Amino acid sequence: MDLKHGAAIVGIHEHVTRYAPDKSELQIQGESVIKALEDAGLSKSDVDGLFTASSSIRNSGMNLADYLNLYPKYLDNTTVGGGSFEFHMSHALTAIAAGRINCAVITYSSLARSGGVSVGTGGVARFGHPRLDPSPDSFEELYGLTTVGLYAMIAQRHMHLYGTKPEQLAEVAVAMRKHASMNPEALFRDPITVQDVLNSRMVSSPLHLMDCCVISDGGGAVVVASPEVARSCRQTPVWVLGVGEAMAHQGAGKRDLMYIAAKQSHAPAFAMAGVTHEDINMAMIYDSFTITVVETLEDLGFCQKGEGGDFVSGGRLQIGGALPINTDGGGLSSNHPGMRGIFLLMEATRQLRHQFEGTPRQVPDCKIALCHGTGGSLGARHSGGTVILGRD
C-alpha cells in the first residue's frame, strides 16, 4: 500500500484561548472540531474517525465521542505525551489509505494554566497519575524527578560532550520569540535577547526559566481526509507525504540517552515521502525546552550529532534563515497546554497554504514542511513522531 498522498489535512482550527477558566476541556475540543470542519467545508456527518489524547480526561476517546454525540467507526486515543498527534496523523493516514474511514478528526485541549498544573516542575504530583510499579514510581520518583530536570540532564551532558553553550540554547528561545512577535495569539510577544534568557532564573541547571516552554490553556482540531474527500474541500489540500513513529526509553539501563526517538522515526518518514533534508522548507520542532530543539534537529539528521548548538545559532532558525522552525512562536512563546504536538500540524498547514502570503510570517515558496512531536521526557522515556507534509 502506497501511503504517500494517501490522505490530506483539509481543515484546522486552533482555539485562540490561552486562558479559559470558564470552559471545560471538552467544550474547547467541541468548538475546535466544529470550526475545523467549517474550515474544510465539511460537516458532522462526514466524520467517521476520531483521534484524541489527554493527560486529564479519563477514557478520552469515549468521553469525547459522548460529548460530541458522534459514533466514529475508528477511535484512537493513543496518548504518548506531546507527540501523540503526530502518532494520530500516522494512524489516521493508515486507516484512510486502508479504506476503513474517509474523514478523521484529531483534537486536543487542556486547561493546564487555569488549572494551575506544574507541567514541568510538579514532580510526582504533576499529573496525579495512579502508581506504576516497578518503574517509574519506585525507581525514579523517590529522587525528585521533574520533567524539566529530565531534559536538563540531557542538556548538561550535551554541553559536556560537545561544548554546547548556554548562549546557543538561548538562541532557540530568541528565535521563537521573534516568531511569536508576528503571531497576535501568542502568549509572549515582546522580543528577547540571549542575555535575557541567561539572566532568567535557573529552574534546573543548565536550563533557565526562558529555556522552558510556557504553560497555557488551549486546544484545537485537525481534519484529515481521503484524497477523494480532500478534492471537494474548500482549502488547498496539505498532503501527508511521510510518517514515522518511535519511542525511546532507558533500555534496561543501557541506552545512550543522547540519542532520541527522532533518530528512529525520521528515516521511514523521509523514505515514504521520497524527499531529502534539502527539500524541507520549514519545520515544526517540538520545543518543550530549548535543548529539545537541538537534540531533535541532530537526530532528525539536519546536522551531525553534537553540531546542534552551531546549527541553531546566528538566526538560522528564523524566517529567512537556513531552516525556519516554529513560525507561530512555538511552545517557548506561543502556547503549551501540556501536549503541544497538534499545533505543529496546524502551523505547518498554514505555511503550506501560504496563509500569510505578503506578511513577514510566511516562509517564502513553502512547499514541504516537517513536523516532529516529542512527548514524555528525553532523560527517561519519550515518544517521537515525524510527519512530512506537502502541497501540490
Add this chain to the structure above:
Amino acid sequence: MPDWNKPLPSIVGETRPYWEGCRQGQLLIQKCDACGEYQFYPRGICANCWSGPIKWVKASGRGTVWTFTVTYQNRTPGFDGGPYVLALVELEEGVKMFSNIVECNPRDVKIGMPVQVTFVKANDQVSVPYFKPAG
C-alpha cells in the same frame, strides 16, 4: 530521625530482594543467567533475551556521574526545600540508575565524577540508595 516526607517506593514481588538488600546496606542488581546481561531497574524478566532466569548479584556500589542537574524547583514534598542534585549514575557494571548526589556541595558535582552508594533509612522497611563522592 525526622519523618520521611519524600516519595516512597512500593515493594512488590519482583523488587523485594532489591529493597531487602538496601535495608541491609547492599546494592543488588540483576544479571541474566542465559545471556549474561545486567539490567536496571529490576524486573521479573530479562529485558535483553526474554528467556533467561534472573539472578541477583551484589553491585560494587561504585560508579560515575553520567549526567546530572541541580534542581531548584519541584513542588514534590521533600524536594521543595531548595536545590538538590538529580543524577543518572552509571554503575561499574554498566547500567545507569537515577539517584541523588548527596554529602557534597551541588556546585562540586561534575559529569564523570566517581561516586559510591550510601543508604539513608526512610523507615523500618525502606532504605534509599543515594550516591556520594567516592572517598
